[in-house]
Amino acid sequence: MPGIVTKRKTLVIGLGALVAPVLLAGSAGAASGDHSKIAPIPPVAPVDSVLLARGAAGEFHIANPDTGVTLRATESTDVVMVKTTVQPHSSTGWHTHAGPSVVIVASGAVRLIEPEDGDDCAQETFSAGASFVHPADVHDVANDGAEAAVVYATYFVPEGASPALVPVDRPRGC
DSSP states (O other), X not given: OTTTSSSEEEEEEEETTEEEEEEEEOOOOOOBOOGGGOOOOOOBOOXXXXXXXXXXXXXXXXXXXXXXXXXXEEEEEEEXXXXXXXXXXXXXXXXXXXXXXXXXXEESEEEEXXXXXXXXXXEEEEETTOEEEXXXXXXXXXXXXXSOEEEEEEEEEETTOOOOOEEOOOOTTO
16 A cells, blocks of 8 residues: 555545645554455454544644644544444454544554555554554454454544444455
8 A cells, every 4th residue: 555654654635625645654564465465354343432522623734844744624624533442353344434534553453454456455454552544445444363452543524524434345356
């Protein structure tokens, strides 16, 4: 998945006219583009999500040359913080969101699985202390471990929209 496996990551957030390049520093494991190396996805199980905070951010532009972070919303945007627990040996199921987010893994580990161009699928596992860009487009999140995984997500969604997952069919090649 381009932009997520390097130490400096770039994400373009597309929500209608909302465009936000986000540059994040951090570490991440290598992603695999060969779906034959994709581990089996555990069964879908309900996740426990708790809304921590929500705020109307409106339109905004943040640019910090010292960190290389730039974030811009050109339409009314809400920022929503959610704590989610994914049970052991389970997944969220294939889904989308109204907007992208930045996720911090507080405990356990989660595997982000996304379709790539063509009939391929990529995966990347993030352990406690890691952070990653969580896409708005089609993806699945799996907890392959024996303990619950707890993540904190900060979503950027259109004004009034829910950050809740919207189930979709499993993509071809995944």
